[in-house]
Amino acid sequence: MASAALELMGFFLGLLGMLGTLVATVLPYWQISAHIGSNIVTAVDNMRGLWMECVYQSTGAFQCETYNSMLALPSDLQAARALMVISIVLSILAIAMATLGMQCTLCLESSGGVKSRVAGAGGVLFVFAGFLALVPVAWTTHEVVKTFYLPNVPQSMKYELGECLYTGLASALISMLGGGMLCVSCCEEQEGGRGRRHGGGYPYPVGGGISSTGVRTTSQTYRNPTLQVGGVNTPSRGQTLIRSASGSSESGTHGAQRARKPTAAGYDITGYV
DSSP states (O other): OHHHHHHHHHHHHHHHHHHHHHHHHHSSTTEEEOOOGGGSSOSEEEEEOSSEEEEEETTSOEEEEEOSOSTTSOHHHHHHHHHHHHHHHHHHHHHHHHHHHSTTSOTTGGGTTHHHHHHHHHHHHHHHHHHHHHHHHHHHHHHHHHHHTOTTSOGGGOEEEOHHHHHHHHHHHHHHHHHHHHHHHHHHHHHHHHHHHTOOOOOOOOOOEEOTTSOEEEEEEEEOGGGEETTEEOOOTTOEEEEOSSOHHHHHHHHHHHHHSOOOSEEEEEEEO
16 A cells, blocks of 8 residues: 555646646746846846747837758757757656556556566656656756856856756756656565565465265365474464364264374364354
8 A cells, every 4th residue: 555655646747747848848938038237227137948949128029030951050059959868758758557457546457566667667667757857957057057156157158057957957857856756665565575475474274075975075285384393393273273163073083083183283273164
């Protein structure tokens, strides 16, 4: 139950990170013109993004112009475009794989451990997508800060950090956190399944037959590891438990016969219906 809740939380965090990465990729608020020095009062605000450059005037007019040539752009801007697009694509694939592998869905129910591994693969994709989105955001932040403090750059040409950089940073971290939670839930589910397969619980009685008296019986021997000390089987009291619906005398007879039989370190439970 805890792993299912962890999966859901990781999935929604990854989905939120993907939406934030998409918003940061599309909007042009990566760099905003700085109002410092003689440029402290201005009627025009310049904004730069990955795909366009916009101008906002004090009259309320908002104009944007897309970059005409992709090959003429700086190499860092081209790399930032590619990394953000790849991050979004990987996030979409991670959402699809996580949806198939989560415990709350009915997909891949008959595949055993494959379902949890698919959810874990979706978490790995979320982590990788968040890392890819983090690289251009961190690089652009570094370039903006470095250019801002250069003394030979005019104040009208200096830019500050835009809202999309903060959004991209938060989205990348959220995606990585959600992917990590999916991976952890996958590991917990596999460990839990392994523990249940090798647990020490007693099986239910199986098998049945008809005795000579016409009474259907069901018998199963239960091994008790606590009764074996140093490799020697230690008998204990009450090794034979008998339940009969045909009468106390018949139960006593069969109980005596079962008690005289040599048994291993365990319980021989015989029920009569």
